[in-house]
Amino acid sequence: MEDVIELARRRGFLWPSYEIYGGASGFYDYGPLGAALKNRVEDLWRRFFVIGEGYMEISSPAIGVEEVFRASGHVSHFVDPIVTCEKCGEGFRADHLLKEKGVDTDGMTYEELDEELSKRKVRCPACGGGLSRINTFNLMFKTGIGAAGRTGYLRPETAQNIFILFNRLYEFYRKKLPFGVAQLGRAYRNEISPRQGLLRLREFSQAEAEVFVDPGSKDRHPRFPEVSHVKLRLLPGDGEPRELTAAEMVEKGIVAHQYLAYHMVRTYQFLREAGIPVERIRFRQHRKTEMAHYACDCWDAEVLTERYGWVEVVGIADRTDYDLRSHIRESGVDLKAFLRFDTPKREKRVILEPDMKRLGPVYKDKAKEVGELIRASDPGKVKGDGSIDIVVEGERLNIEKGMFSKKTVEERVEGEKIIPHVIEPSFGIDRIIYCILESARTTEERNGEERTVLRLKPAIAPYDVAVFSLVSKEGLDEKAFEVFEMLREKGFLALYDTSGTIGRRYARADEIGVPYAVTVDFQTLEDDTVTIRDRDTMKQERVKIADLAERL
């Protein structure tokens, strides 16, 4: 049986990159048909999430400045600690060497790992030589920006660009939660050892949406009723597989809330529309230990492939406020949303009001600070004699009664500032394309010959239609070319082919998934009709050329 990757290579979907220089693993080129297919899949994604959900799309640089990934945790978490043997040059994972010695390395810093290695006199397992100190191997591609060499990294996920733009986006959406933002783009991970063709690339395409929600409303997705009856196959973290409706999975507490369940259903529908058989789709919950450092609940959409078994194609995570909180800490910029209460709260509070007229002469240039400290003090701290202690520049001061007064004020609180939580569906486009190709490809015996058909859904097929002439004579080729031109003008991506026999041309078109073939024959010359042949059924139907565009 011919491999689908082989077909993809032969017919111009996918080629290993840099072949003439010996190749480079982890990189693939999309050939003409592959790029067309990828565009169609991305368009389908846009139809679902950009148009369907209103998650407007942005497009950001692939190179990020160092601070971004310090904040996100990728600089520190996205690394392997490597030690190399000073004698034979072999490299080892420091934590693995220690685990072999029975040391629990979880949560250890690299300094601690280093100490532990030298304390236990760990030597090279291969030759017994001495080991270097720990070098970190970060899975991000590092680069320098400009002549001064400010450190930059190729982004390992597209998501960070969206978090960073939070204030701009929040403003764009006129300061209302929830809102979603999408990005389709490339991401980069310097995998130590990429394998499995398209499934683990060093440069890959992601389609991600970041949905910012009020953490208090995660269980009320406005469109949840539309999806609540849809059943999904689940594999929860506790391992018990089951099939539940979206409503049930939330009610039973298996999926954390409606926002996650809603996006799981939409993901399921997207994969179905992309042509992946529904019986090969399941959702698997991450166990606590495999959860990314930022997530609190995460479900992967997995597709059963013939070649690789279950393959993760989409991750749907509740990233909580982790990312925004991290960027607030790193940048010092407030990335918060203002949640207005339904009715403003009125609060009566007792406060201490400094009497600046009397503080001034006594405390001179410190008076302003003293006044602020009094105002900030808890009224309960006022002593029996009516004085209060405050600390100014490390010095304890007793402020006498009369320098300030107790006052009751009524405050109107309109709302509060919160850090929104982020629900993130993240699609691996390349993996999805592999799954589409694999499940679309069918072979059957026909007159002793193997017939290969790529049963791509018409919405994602690289070509919309092929135009043929029955035979190359009496002007049929020319007539077919006219039909081809007409279809092109109407916006169809069409294929025109007159070489070989008609059967061969059908077969070639089937193999690359062209859904319909239009054939010009002798009857066309008489009454301006052509036949439309359906790829999957091979049935033909005769229609007027004038009606052709409509019928397709």
Place this chain on the structure above:
RNA sequence: GCGGCUGUGGUCUAGAGGUCAGGACAUUGGCCUUCCAAGCCAAUUGCCCGGGUUCAAAUCCCGGCAGCCGCACCA
């Protein structure tokens, strides 16, 4: 990154130190052809890369790269 196996036109393959590296399918052109890879004629295209051994290397040796399988890794 470690270990095992592998690398011949676009694809599949023959080749086991010694003529111009052979075939099939595909592709292109021509002839033929009234609906599903028909036939005939012709043409294009190849030993993964780099070293070494030898009078002579697709073939033997070493290294690299790539692929497959297992281990590790996959936030």
